[in-house]
Amino acid sequence: MTVGHHMDDVDSSTSLSPFPKQQQQNSSLSTTQFDSPMAADPESSGGPPPLRRRAPRCVLLLRHPPHFTLIDRPLPDGFRFLKPWESPLPFDDFLASDDVRSAEAILTSQGVPVTADMLRRLPAVRLVLTTSAGLNHIDLAECRRRGVAVAGAGEVYSEEVADLAIGLLIDVLRKVSAGDRYVRRGSWSSEGEFALGSKLGGKRAGVVGLGRIGLEVAKRLEAFGCTVSYNSRKKKPYVLYPFYSDVRELATNCDVLVICCGLNEQTHHMINREVLLALGKEGVIVNIGRGSIIDEKEMVQLLVQGELGGAGLDVFENEPKVPEELLALDNVVLSPHTAVFTTESLSELCDLVVGNLEAFFSDKPLLSPVLDE
């Protein structure tokens, strides 16, 4: 994980004095850190530098984003990333330090929380940026209260995630992974013909959550001859798919359920025993949202008992732990939360993170702001 950029090295060698003092000093001090050409240029007109930020653009980095490391990309130039794991201070003291208190942005990743408490202790923060599409690890209400902007992965992942949802669905219905296992252990020669699967065409598919990802999933499902209906917080006015306000009713009228919504208080364990029973013995559930949207314990029990036909799961309640009972089932396909991890999406995501940071610190509109719906 050695992607420390030369900028960070420069930073660590300068004093840890608060920035306002540094700003008053001679412009020759640490001018390489500044992005403003006028501040660095001794031949400038002599007028005051533009009112853009001249101080190092400080970003509290809660965890080094694997998205950069995985594609061998260094963290971007032109920002000062404050890293708790490189400080000898305990996290609380680190947050209280002058440097960190001056941070204007927080960059986080899925599963690394930005809490109300943290926001309270960092009054200079005006942007929370996450590398994930999911936002359940950020206290959005507190951000709203404080006027802190939030930006995420935008549409970068939508296609990837939709692709995996369809891949998992085809795998479960047509027994792709199970068939591959059958061949590799020699059973095709010794035991004969493999079991029959179930046709996709004509299946009634229910999409839970019709945001960017849900819409990409629906579009693909249609190409396979599935009829699509959906459940969402609110009916979408521009969408022709039949809407069900109640997810259990949706399940009753579907053969397949694809979970594409975010995790929040309302959606936690929304897919419960009743919904799964409504989906039925031949029903298949695919989850590319968050593990806790489904009551995992109930789902496992129903699968084991044969009350639910099958499941394709990329997410679980306690990753990377996967319920043991599922490991023995052939009608379940298990994926280690890989929905977004392709080289293509990571490259786009890194561009987006850099783009959002640049925009924020240049007082330009964010590229992928999270808007209230």
Add this chain to the structure above:
Amino acid sequence: MDSIGVLMACPMNAYLEQELEKRFRLFRFWQVPQKPQFLKEHAASIRAVVGSSVAGADAELIEALPRLEIVSSFSVGLDKIDLGKCREKGIRVTNTPDVLTEDVADLAIGLCLAVLRRICASDKYVRSGKWKKGDFRLTTKFTGKTVGIIGLGRIGTAIAKRAEAFNCPISYNSRTEKPDCKYKYYPSVVELASNCHILIVACPLTPETRHIINREVIDALGPKGVLINIGRGPHVDEPELVSALVEGRLGGAGLDVYEHEPEVPEELFGLENVVLLPHVGSGTVETRNAMADLVLGNLEAHFTNKPLLTPVV
């Protein structure tokens, strides 16, 4: 009609077998201890053969059945039937088109996703407990990848339609260029392979298309390219394919068919960029029932002097 002898070439479907038993005098060829003896005894009463992708009616069998009137195949592929001989002798031939088109196309895309996104390998990763120790590797996006299809018939077209929903640019090769076709045509398979990321075999197996995927095509597809075969095993020069995969000269493969089914080259078992299926292209309950009904319907039609439902010859 229960005096009409029907010879079933191999086991293929329990429901079909049951129905044939009910309606005709059914002979199960695979249960016969001595084939020449059996044919001598029963040839005179056999008026129909029911075949599949595994076994059909070759010249030898046709010659041995002087009263053969119809070969009804439980498949859309006709490579196991000597069509020339049937035409020569006025024997009717039927197959099962259309009813299986969607399933086969679904599986082709399922294989694309399984290979590029390493779905089977990831599932194995979880089941083996490895996820507790670390994340899986990066995979490759399917959406937007160029897809080349060999054979733009019913199945090829259905594959193209599905791939379009993933914004994949489509190109193809077939015997002749299709008029009014929005997809890009390449006059040779090598050119097609050079210009696509994923190459899908969807044409019939004929003497001309045997080993249509050879070393040259595999080289053109290259170390990032992926081959999907939902056609017939002999479409591919299998030893060439195996060595290309083992040596990393080909990026990956999704295979539903092989040259000597049910044998599958064991060198492939250790590779995670390969997905191996046991010839399940049409393998759903719904479709196999529909195929069986078509076989039965064709036989009924023939023996009641009505027009055949899906004649080939």
